[in-house]
Amino acid sequence: MVSTSLFFLVILISAVIAQQQCVPYTSQFTFTPGEYPNIWSTPSTEVFNTAEFKQVNSSIKWSMVPNIPPKVMVNGTFVSSTYPATDPDCWWSYKLCVTPKAPGVNPDYYMCPEPDTWGLTYDDGPNCSHTQFYDFLKQNNQKASMFFVGSNVADWPNEAIRALTDGHHICVHTWSHPYMTTLTNDQVLAELYYTRKVIKYVMGITPLCWRPPFGDVDDRVRAIAQQLNMSTVIWNLDSDDWQMQPAGSFTSAQVDSIFQGFVDMGKNGTFATSGAIALEHELNNGTMSKAEQWYPAIKGAYKYVVPVATCLNISQPYAETNYTYQTFAQMLATTSNNSTSTPGGSGTSSGPNGAKSSTTKKSSSVSITSYISLISTVVIMLIAQLFGNLFQQA
Numbered sequence: 001m002v003s004t005s006l007f008f009l010v011i012l013i014s015a016v017i018a019q020q021q022c023v024p025y026t027s028q029f030t031f032t033p034g035e036y037p038n039i040w041s042t043p044s045t046e047v048f049n050t051a052e053f054k055q056v057n058s059s060i061k062w063s064m065v066p067n068i069p070p071k072v073m074v075n076g077t078f079v080s081s082t083y084p085a086t087d088p089d090c091w092w093s094y095k096l097c098v099t100p101k102a103p104g105v106n107p108d109y110y111m112c113p114e115p116d117t118w119g120l121t122y123d124d125g126p127n128c129s130h131t132q133f134y135d136f137l138k139q140n141n142q143k144a145s146m147f148f149v150g151s152n153v154a155d156w157p158n159e160a161i162r163a164l165t166d167g168h169h170i171c172v173h174t175w176s177h178p179y180m181t182t183l184t185n186d187q188v189l190a191e192l193y194y195t196r197k198v199i200k201y202v203m204g205i206t207p208l209c210w211r212p213p214f215g216d217v218d219d220r221v222r223a224i225a226q227q228l229n230m231s232t233v234i235w236n237l238d239s240d241d242w243q244m245q246p247a248g249s250f251t252s253a254q255v256d257s258i259f260q261g262f263v264d265m266g267k268n269g270t271f272a273t274s275g276a277i278a279l280e281h282e283l284n285n286g287t288m289s290k291a292e293q294w295y296p297a298i299k300g301a302y303k304y305v306v307p308v309a310t311c312l313n314i315s316q317p318y319a320e321t322n323y324t325y326q327t328f329a330q331m332l333a334t335t336s337n338n339s340t341s342t343p344g345g346s347g348t349s350s351g352p353n354g355a356k357s358s359t360t361k362k363s364s365s366v367s368i369t370s371y372i373s374l375i376s377t378v379v380i381m382l383i384a385q386l387f388g389n390l391f392q393q394a
């Protein structure tokens with residue numbers, strides 16, 4: 001009897017704590033149907049038939065987009081048997097091509113040019129349960145490039161705002177996380193356009209970079225992104241953290257050995273002449289735990305761990321010119337290796353201070369309410385248990 005009550009009590013407390021993690025991210029935004037695609041689904045007629053999309057579509061210079069048919073995927077595998085071995089579309093999924101062949105299409109960013117430098121990137125956020133991870137980065141005064149899924153920004157807008165406020169560099173990671181080369185032109189455009197739109201609505205910025213899910217990009221998709229002023233960002237180190245069990249098939253030890261290899265590379269001269277852009281994820285507890293576990297060793301093995309905006313000297317990474325990020329030279333000037341330097345005082349402004357203070361205020365007042373409700377629930381449970389015991393005795 002007592003043990004069953006305790007069992008339910010533990011379940012209840014964990015539920016309240018889990019819920020509390022999401023509390024600071026209660027949304028004050030409204031997402032009117034028709035203004036965005038359905039959450040986590042490939043954009044379709046719900047947006048294609050709107051005047052807004054037709055207007056965006058007609059602003060695209062389609063003559064500059066190569067006429068490449070969508071790639072075909074069957075049961076999760078690309079059909080590439082009919083694709084020419086010469087890789088005419090510069091299809092990353094085929095042979096990791098990053099230098100476009102179609103005229104006028106810009107090359108991808110896939111590494112930090114600075115030696116001994118780790119370009120820190122996390123994909124697939126935001127998500128209301130990632131507070132602890134964002135706290136970790138903040139405690140380490142560490143900025144990263146965050147590639148946000150549009151549907152997640154709509155679901156968890158206040159975590160998205162927090163990322164910007166904390167000074168992270170925000171890029172687009174599509175609306176519904178598809179294999180982009182399999183989509184029609186309309187779908188590619190909508191995946192990018194509506195993610196950019198929701199980020200602008202929620203965070204007030206217009207990102208100028210994007211990363212294709214699974215790296216799946218070709219010259220057609222690149223050209224459409226380019227028309228939206230977005231550079232394509234790939235990577236040259238893949239932690240494969242997302243493949244870890246239970247979501248994937250890799251063991252924790254396998255992912256550890258991949259990270260260990262990256263640490264070795266940092267020390268053995270692999271990046272002595274140019275650096276890395278590393279792919280990591282804030283996808284789930286496993287990937288965030290690995291990121292935290294390996295962060296100190298990466299910091300030790302590489303001279304600089306920076307968002308890609310910094311290693312590429314992109315001081316204004318948004319269309320809005322009032323956001324400035326550190327260039328590499330500015331980072332060097334403000335990052336002293338004197339232990340007396342104040343964390344957080346890294347110079348250049350990065351976030352909307354208004355948003356920062358209001359978010360903080362909100363989160364603390366709401367979490368007090370949660371504590372009160374937690375405590376009263378516990379008291380009620382205890383009283384209920386007492387009555388239950390009395391009844392049994394009677």
Ligand SMILES: *[C@@H]1O[C@H](CO)[C@@H](O)[C@H](O)[C@H]1NC(C)=O
Pocket residue numbers: 048049054057058062186
């Ligand atoms: C977008 O424009 C292209 C080229 O003009 C056209 O073929 C396509 O049907 C348009 N899509 C929508 C949804 O209107």
Ligand SMILES: *[C@@H]1O[C@H](CO)[C@@H](O)[C@H](O)[C@H]1NC(C)=O
Pocket residue numbers: 074075
């Ligand atoms: C795809 O998967 C389905 C169901 O598992 C199977 O029936 C079908 O044969 C598969 N198709 C191909 C081309 O492998």
Ligand SMILES: *[C@@H]1O[C@H](CO)[C@@H](O)[C@H](O)[C@H]1NC(C)=O
Pocket residue numbers: 227228229
């Ligand atoms: C791209 O940038 C140019 C130059 O800043 C601007 O005129 C244009 O409107 C932008 N296009 C889009 C789709 O944002």
Ligand SMILES: *[C@@H]1O[C@H](CO)[C@@H](O)[C@H](O)[C@H]1NC(C)=O
Pocket residue numbers: 260261262264265268269270
């Ligand atoms: C550096 O370490 C990596 C990972 O262990 C290894 O693959 C590579 O061959 C090493 N390079 C040199 C120059 O020792």
Ligand SMILES: *[C@@H]1O[C@H](CO)[C@@H](O)[C@H](O)[C@H]1NC(C)=O
Pocket residue numbers: 127128129152283284285
């Ligand atoms: C949000 O994060 C939780 C915990 O990391 C994860 O289990 C869940 O799948 C995520 N949801 C989405 C939509 O990414």
Ligand SMILES: *[C@@H]1O[C@H](CO)[C@@H](O)[C@H](O)[C@H]1NC(C)=O
Pocket residue numbers: 130132133285288289292
């Ligand atoms: C992962 O889950 C454990 C156990 O619930 C928790 O202590 C830890 O803080 C979580 N890690 C992250 C990065 O959220």
Ligand SMILES: *[C@@H]1O[C@H](CO)[C@@H](O)[C@H](O)[C@H]1NC(C)=O
Pocket residue numbers: 113311312313327328329
């Ligand atoms: C960034 O700026 C530094 C210092 O001005 C310069 O040495 C470096 O080549 C620049 N890197 C890029 C990618 O522009």
Ligand SMILES: *[C@@H]1O[C@H](CO)[C@@H](O)[C@H](O)[C@H]1NC(C)=O
Pocket residue numbers: 335336337338
């Ligand atoms: C480190 O601290 C010393 C003494 O406070 C100061 O003279 C020096 O300029 C600092 N170095 C850097 C790189 O900031």
Ligand SMILES: *[C@@H]1O[C@H](CO)[C@@H](O)[C@H](O)[C@H]1NC(C)=O
Pocket residue numbers: 303335336337
């Ligand atoms: C630390 O300071 C020394 C001398 O000022 C400099 O040569 C070195 O590059 C610095 N290291 C880092 C990691 O900034």
Ligand SMILES: *[C@@H]1O[C@H](CO)[C@@H](O)[C@H](O)[C@H]1NC(C)=O
Pocket residue numbers: 204320322323349350351352353354
């Ligand atoms: C930039 O300007 C916009 C309005 O134009 C404002 O909402 C935002 O807070 C500003 N951000 C910063 C960092 O100054």
Ligand SMILES: [Zn+2]
Pocket residue numbers: 123124173177213214
């Ligand atoms: Zn992703």
